[in-house]
Amino acid sequence: MGNLMNTVNETDRIKIKIIFLSNGIASLLLWLTFQLLRQANLGSSSECFALAQVFVVLLVAPYLAASRTDTDNRTPIAAQMLLLNPIPSANPLLKRLIISQIPLLCWVLLSTTFSFFTTEISIGKVLAMLIVLTLYSFSAGAVGMWGARVFKDVIFGTEFACFIWAVLIGSAFILKPLARYIDNIPPMIHPVLHLNPMIAVCNIFDGLDIFRNPLFYALTPLTDYIYSYPPWYVSCFWQLVLGGVCFLWTWGLYRSPTFAATN
Secondary structure (H helix, E strand, C coil), rough: CCHHHHHHHHHHHHHHHHHHHHHHHHHHHHHHHHHHHHHHHCCHHHHHHHHHHHHHHCCCHHHHHHHHHHHCCCCCCCCCCCCCCCCCCCHHHHHHHHCCCCCHHHHHHHHHHHHHHCCCHHHHHHHHHHHHHHHHHHHHHHHHHHHHHCCCHHHHHHHHHHHHHHHHHHHHHHHHHCCCCCCHHHHHHHHHHHCCCCCHHHHHHHCHHHHHHHCCCCCHHHHHHHCCCCCCHHHHHHHHHHHHHHHHHHHHHHHCHHHHHHH
């Protein structure tokens, strides 16, 4: 009984350390990103803070989820158990995803509360940002789990997830060289705006138009056309679609005896 209690206490201490370490790293990334955005004059303090929060969530969430998934492949015994008894339903996998994001969700709550008391953000925008960041955390985490499961490596899986966000965020700028070969750009504007995770912040902060900022104005053809940002919940919807597809794909890989045998 004493050994069991010691094991439980040690597990609790490890979880607390993980939460503090994750919050510390996320806060450092937030501060660095916020300073860069302010130097670039991309918006007010509250707008740059919100953009930095989204960046941190998209960067940290995949790693946390991928690390949780990687525990299945660390020992031959765990791999053999997975082969003999693959996950029959999505509930255990969903539980792992939720647990993996707890440290980041704690940071989201603390950082958003901090922004409310230190910037000119309203309570309505605070609530909207909490919803956006929470949904982004789970969707990005699902992509990270998929990457770790497919590539069998936490770092590479996380890097691939970050590559996806880089493509979605940078798609508006990729259109610049493509405009030389595409005659009809307007039909591509809606997909570019809807799939860009940063656009949710632009909609929440009505006065924020990052593409018409002097830094980016000449780097994208979007500014040559009339466009409007989609509602923030539309951006969340498409991110959840991406996360849902990756989650179901990961679950399918867990259920596949052939795939499990290769681990």
